[in-house]
Amino acid sequence: MAVKTRAAMLSEDEHSIRALDQERVQALRQGSTSWRKRLALLLTLIGPGILVMIADNDAGGVVTYAQTGAMYGIGFFVPALILGGLIAFSVQEMTVRLGAVTRRGHAEMIWGRYGPFWGWFSLVDLVAANVLTLITEFIGITVGMSVFGVPPIFSLGGALTLDAAILLFLRYYAWERVSLWIALGNLVFVPLCLMAHPQWGAVAGALGHWTIPGGFQAAFLFVVLANFGTTIAPWMLFFQQSSVVDKGLMVADVRQGQWDTAIGTLAMVVVAIAIVVMTGTLLHGHGGAGQDRIAGIIGTIGRRLGSTGQDLFALGLVEAGTIATIALTASTSWAMGEAFHWPKSINLPVRQAWKFYLPGILGAAMAAGVVMIPHAPLGFLNLTVQVVASIFMPAALLFLLLLLNDREIMGRYVNRPWQNAVALAIVGLLVVLNGLYGISVMFPGGW
Numbered sequence: 001m002a003v004k005t006r007a008a009m010l011s012e013d014e015h016s017i018r019a020l021d022q023e024r025v026q027a028l029r030q031g032s033t034s035w036r037k038r039l040a041l042l043l044t045l046i047g048p049g050i051l052v053m054i055a056d057n058d059a060g061g062v063v064t065y066a067q068t069g070a071m072y073g074i075g076f077f078v079p080a081l082i083l084g085g086l087i088a089f090s091v092q093e094m095t096v097r098l099g100a101v102t103r104r105g106h107a108e109m110i111w112g113r114y115g116p117f118w119g120w121f122s123l124v125d126l127v128a129a130n131v132l133t134l135i136t137e138f139i140g141i142t143v144g145m146s147v148f149g150v151p152p153i154f155s156l157g158g159a160l161t162l163d164a165a166i167l168l169f170l171r172y173y174a175w176e177r178v179s180l181w182i183a184l185g186n187l188v189f190v191p192l193c194l195m196a197h198p199q200w201g202a203v204a205g206a207l208g209h210w211t212i213p214g215g216f217q218a219a220f221l222f223v224v225l226a227n228f229g230t231t232i233a234p235w236m237l238f239f240q241q242s243s244v245v246d247k248g249l250m251v252a253d254v255r256q257g258q259w260d261t262a263i264g265t266l267a268m269v270v271v272a273i274a275i276v277v278m279t280g281t282l283l284h285g286h287g288g289a290g291q292d293r294i295a296g297i298i299g300t301i302g303r304r305l306g307s308t309g310q311d312l313f314a315l316g317l318v319e320a321g322t323i324a325t326i327a328l329t330a331s332t333s334w335a336m337g338e339a340f341h342w343p344k345s346i347n348l349p350v351r352q353a354w355k356f357y358l359p360g361i362l363g364a365a366m367a368a369g370v371v372m373i374p375h376a377p378l379g380f381l382n383l384t385v386q387v388v389a390s391i392f393m394p395a396a397l398l399f400l401l402l403l404l405n406d407r408e409i410m411g412r413y414v415n416r417p418w419q420n421a422v423a424l425a426i427v428g429l430l431v432v433l434n435g436l437y438g439i440s441v442m443f444p445g446g447w
Contacts, residue, residue, distance in 0.1 A: 042260075047243070048243035049240065050260060051176065051323075052236050052239050052261075053092070053261070053268040054268060056231065056236060057186050057268050058133070058140070059318075059320045060324075061272070062320045065275035066276075066294065067294075068223055069277065070283035070284055072284065074203060074277055075209070077280075078203060080224070081269055082207075084228060085266075085268060088265055089262060091426065092261050096261060097254055098400070099242070099245050100253055101410055101413050106238045106335070107119070107339045109409075110403075113406070114402075122234075125234060126335050129235060130235055130332050133235065134366075134368075137322075138368050139321075141156070141318050142156060144315065147311065156368045159321070159325060160368055162322065163322075164361050164364075166326055167333070167361070168350050169350075170346070171346060172246050172346040175330075182319065183323045186316070189271050189313075190271065191312070192301075192305070195305050196277070196281045198281040234393060234396040235331045238334065239330065239334070242338065243330075246344075279301075282301060294317075329364050332363045333359050336359040394430045397423060
């Protein structure tokens, strides 16, 4: 009799746990086709799409949107954020199909189809970008908690403990549901926007008069790249595809996965616009030093909206950093597990799959350690991380496109011609923006 390897036994454990979830889904599909059954099925299957999009409105994203509104107002960026949402949905919908059809994570697919060189290339990019992004998440958490008088060491300790506890002690379904409840806090920026009493006529007018404030200056293009970098980032591809696989979604679930992603996209865009409109109303054109820095932004919100507004913004910043930390930590663990054929499921207990959990926790701890360095430049570091994400994104998208057009693995679910056209247009847009930014740095006098 053949002796099963430890990896094979762990794989059986993963599949047996997922099978229980799939049995519940199958029971919802059978029998009555009432709207209640369809709604119950959707509520069971949603998760990866909402989480990836809300986590994309991370602490770095909140700071980027706040800085954007403070520096440039709403004229250009309200329609730009809507465009960014459409781009994000187009990209992330592809990861749903890829994960459901192949039942493999993104890192596993790249290593399997394109070999170790490109596997290492994508993995190193992902892990480095994740650690850099986690730094901004922890800075956002410490800045937000400082409003309530909490010292950074306690903020960091609490954030790390929560992140590790959720990852280590909850199986996938519970991990996802707890994360969704945390993600719900991202909506706090909507009432904050209403408290600012924006001129809705000006917001609507921005959709019909898309103007570029100040022309193609290096600083403006830097902010544009940062906004696109916080809207679509490489970690999102790895996270959602691995999450789809770990959740156990199958080909029959693709439609619900697309709805899940659409709901998350809508929430992401609404929150991003709310932040830009709020800071554009409260800060843009009103003068004051340091309004492009998060401390200055929080202080101005406190003066204009009172302590309630300041506290709500601080809590939103903490929530945004927390949900993104959870997602980034999981994406690192999933990618490392897939690349090196380690256990790769949140469904597995720590004692069986410690190799899976360790990389994510270590990456988060490393980022938290960097945050303890005094006088970390939040504003500059935050925008730089988003720009780095936008620079890495074209290569990540090309890998995704190659996989989605591989009929051997995708069958009839390969990309349609119009989907390829949209994806190539997105790659082209990012390449052009990166090129324009490079030229503007070389010729800073403007065009």
